[in-house]
Amino acid sequence: MIETLSEVRSHGGTQGVYRHASSATTTDMVFSAFVPDHSPGTRLPVLWYLSGLTCTHANVTEKGEYRAACAAAGMIFVAPDTSPRGEEVPDDPDGLWDFGQGAGFYVDATEAPWDRQFNMWSYLADELPALVGEHFPADLARQSITGHSMGGHGALTLALGLPGRFRSVSAFSPIVAPSAVPWGRKALKHYLGEDRATWRRHDAVAAIEDGARVDEILVDIGDADPFLDKELKPELLEAACADAGIALTLRRQAGYDHSYYFISSFMADHVAWHAERLAR
Amino acid sequence: MIETLSEVRSHGGTQGVYRHASSATTTDMVFSAFVPDHSPGTRLPVLWYLSGLTCTHANVTEKGEYRAACAAAGMIFVAPDTSPRGEEVPDDPDGLWDFGQGAGFYVDATEAPWDRQFNMWSYLADELPALVGEHFPADLARQSITGHSMGGHGALTLALGLPGRFRSVSAFSPIVAPSAVPWGRKALKHYLGEDRATWRRHDAVAAIEDGARVDEILVDIGDADPFLDKELKPELLEAACADAGIALTLRRQAGYDHSYYFISSFMADHVAWHAERLAR
Numbered sequence: 110m111i112e113t114l115s116e117v118r119s120h121g122g123t124q125g126v127y128r129h130a131s132s133a134t135t136t137d138m139v140f141s142a143f144v145p146d147h148s149p150g151t152r153l154p155v156l157w158y159l160s161g162l163t164c165t166h167a168n169v170t171e172k173g174e175y176r177a178a179c180a181a182a183g184m185i186f187v188a189p190d191t192s193p194r195g196e197e198v199p200d201d202p203d204g205l206w207d208f209g210q211g212a213g214f215y216v217d218a219t220e221a222p223w224d225r226q227f228n229m230w231s232y233l234a235d236e237l238p239a240l241v242g243e244h245f246p247a248d249l250a251r252q253s254i255t256g257h258s259m260g261g262h263g264a265l266t267l268a269l270g271l272p273g274r275f276r277s278v279s280a281f282s283p284i285v286a287p288s289a290v291p292w293g294r295k296a297l298k299h300y301l302g303e304d305r306a307t308w309r310r311h312d313a314v315a316a317i318e319d320g321a322r323v324d325e326i327l328v329d330i331g332d333a334d335p336f337l338d339k340e341l342k343p344e345l346l347e348a349a350c351a352d353a354g355i356a357l358t359l360r361r362q363a364g365y366d367h368s369y370y371f372i373s374s375f376m377a378d379h380v381a382w383h384a385e386r387l388a389r
Numbered sequence: 390m391i392e393t394l395s396e397v398r399s400h401g402g403t404q405g406v407y408r409h410a411s412s413a414t415t416t417d418m419v420f421s422a423f424v425p426d427h428s429p430g431t432r433l434p435v436l437w438y439l440s441g442l443t444c445t446h447a448n449v450t451e452k453g454e455y456r457a458a459c460a461a462a463g464m465i466f467v468a469p470d471t472s473p474r475g476e477e478v479p480d481d482p483d484g485l486w487d488f489g490q491g492a493g494f495y496v497d498a499t500e501a502p503w504d505r506q507f508n509m510w511s512y513l514a515d516e517l518p519a520l521v522g523e524h525f526p527a528d529l530a531r532q533s534i535t536g537h538s539m540g541g542h543g544a545l546t547l548a549l550g551l552p553g554r555f556r557s558v559s560a561f562s563p564i565v566a567p568s569a570v571p572w573g574r575k576a577l578k579h580y581l582g583e584d585r586a587t588w589r590r591h592d593a594v595a596a597i598e599d600g601a602r603v604d605e606i607l608v609d610i611g612d613a614d615p616f617l618d619k620e621l622k623p624e625l626l627e628a629a630c631a632d633a634g635i636a637l638t639l640r641r642q643a644g645y646d647h648s649y650y651f652i653s654s655f656m657a658d659h660v661a662w663h664a665e666r667l668a669r
Contacts, residue, residue: 118613118643119650171649174454177657333398363398369451370399377457 111244114139120176121146126166129240133232134193135225140237141166143176143186144245152248154276154387155185155241156380159233159256159263161282162292163211165190169257174373178380184387185247186380189237191259193226207292208299214287215263216311218300227300230311233263234271253383257281257372258336259292261328265313265346269321277386279327279379281372282334285346286314292340317349325356327382329375331365391524394419400456401426406446409520413512414473415505420517421446421468424525425460434531434556434667435465435521436660439513439540439547441562442572443491445470449537454653458660464667465527466660469517471539473506487572488579494567495543496591498580507580510591513543514551533663537561537652538616539572541608545593545626549601557666559607559659561652562614565626566594572620597629605636607662609655611645 116125122145131138147153156179158169166188169175179186192198192213199222200209218227242249254275256264261283268278287293288308297308309315330343337343343359350357365371396405402425411418427433436459438449446468449455459466472478472493479502480489498507522529534555536544541563548558567573568588577588589595610623617623623639630637645651 117648117650118611118645118654120654124650171452174457174653176653177454331398365398368397370397370404373454373456374398374400 121180133228133236136193136195140189141170145180145183152246153183153185154251155247156383157254158188159260160191161258161260163206172369173376175376178377182384198226208295214296216300220302223300251387253277255279255379266311268323269316270310277383278323282330282367286312288312290340314345314349317353328359331371332361333364334367401460413508413516416473416475419470421450423456423466425463432526432528433463433465435527436663437534438468439536439543440471441538441540443486452649453656455656458657462664478506488575494576496580500582503580531667533557535559535659546591548603549596550590557663558603562610562647566592568592570620594625594629597633608639611651612641613644614647
């Protein structure tokens with residue numbers, strides 16, 4: 110059961126926003142989906158976009174500039190929320206924006222009080238794809254994934270952790286090694302506890318070190334991104350991919366920052382890159 | 390003197406937001422400008438975008454999806470605010486959103502208390518172009534104009550009222566005959582007074598009836614626009630252009646509404662249409 114919150118025509122397709130009761134999070138969850146016009150009976154490939162800290166589905170839906178490219182490629186674009194939300198959902202005890210609601214970090218929490226609702230891994234690995242396959246003309250044999258910042262982390266770890274699920278994975282300004290940076294350490298400690306062994310499959314660099322593999326990765330990152338050195342550390346992904354023989358295309362974009370002004374500049378490139386791989 | 394509020398790199402250019410003290414409005418005014426990368430010394434054509442009711446520069450800047458097309462065309466894109474703003478600026482006495490701040494209707498008000506600050510015609514016809522020519526690499530011999538809803542009205546009336554200023558004019562979902570519709574009648578009565586003769590140059594259809602001319606006009610309008618029949622009435626522009634011999638291309642876009650999901654769908658078309666005419 111999904112409830113349609115809005116559907117509007119845009120770029121030769123339908124941009125919708127939907128709500129459903131999630132069993133993974135025990136809360137209502139909202140996501141957006143863009144479905145290009147298509148022949149009756151056709152099923153379209155799906156590009157998942159995971160958003161960054163503080164974002165909902167709305168940021169990329171309004172500012173991501175993906176619709177023209179997805180319409181041209183005949184590709185469904187799904188943008189989930191970044192965490193469970195609501196008055197009954199726990200949040201950062203200090204009221205900060207980098208943890209709790211809006212900052213689910215795409216894990217299944219094992220520690221109280223987070224473990225009841227913060228199950229974004231199961232939500233994205235199982236529940237939402239099934240829902241999308243049921244309610245939209247989606248070909249679940251052809252899925253790719255991308256994301257921004259915390260969502261880039263989510264895209265990388267989901268692709269590495271679910272072999273064969275995604276035909277391709279890319280990221281904008283991803284957190285590549287959450288165990289090694291402040292945002293990630295705070296989140297993983299609270300959600301997963303102090304035993305860092307449990308963190309490794311939720312850390313793209315550690316997962317690759319432990320043997321997880323994808324064929325190739327496309328990453329764009331702005332060299333004027335204020336989080337580059339402290340939170341993102343793309344050089345750690347470069348080293349891990351070099352050691353593992355993963356074909357990483359890492360593009361350091363001169364002058365670009367961490368915002369949707371950056372993401373939207375390269376969104377059409379990513380959509381086309383995924384479309385090419387989804388068509389193989 | 391302009392103050393830079395922000396400048397970020399986007400789509401191969403610089404997206405900035407700027408503030409300056411306006412002599413036309415006696416207030417501070419904010420506008421955005423996108424300047425594509427260009428060779429030193431080059432001066433670029435300018436596309437003006439006038440926004441609709443309630444909007445600031447920010448709506449189109451975030452959601453308009455114009456930057457890729459403007460970068461490809463080598464065109465500066467300027468988005469002014471829709472009225473003076475501030476605590477000292479009068480506003481709708483009933484607190485409504487269709488008049489006062491955010492709803493300047495691109496006229497010079499003659500009636501108190503609006504006449505002191507609501508001088509958006511002079512601001513856009515004289516003050517802001519001079520400022521843009523001074524502070525940006527703009528070729529003021531090559532300007533075009535477009536806009537949305539109330540801003541489509543502004544684009545049409547400025548183009549009709551300033552012969553030779555703009556190489557081309559287009560609009561998204563414009564108010565084409567404010568004298569004939571509720572939004573327009575409310576605004577023009579308060580800003581210009583009861584003498585409807587003074588309204589006519591601020592009503593595109595009336596101005597054309599009175600002899601104002603442009604060569605051609607491009608209009609996109611959604612046939613699911615909720616304001617179509619009550620506020621927009623494109624058939625009045627069709628009739629006036631037919632009588633006057635103005636080449637109007639009016640495209641009724643099936644299923645599209647009044648939002649930026651509509652505008653962004655056809656923005657690249659409009660940018661390319663203007664670019665072609667600016668290159669002649």
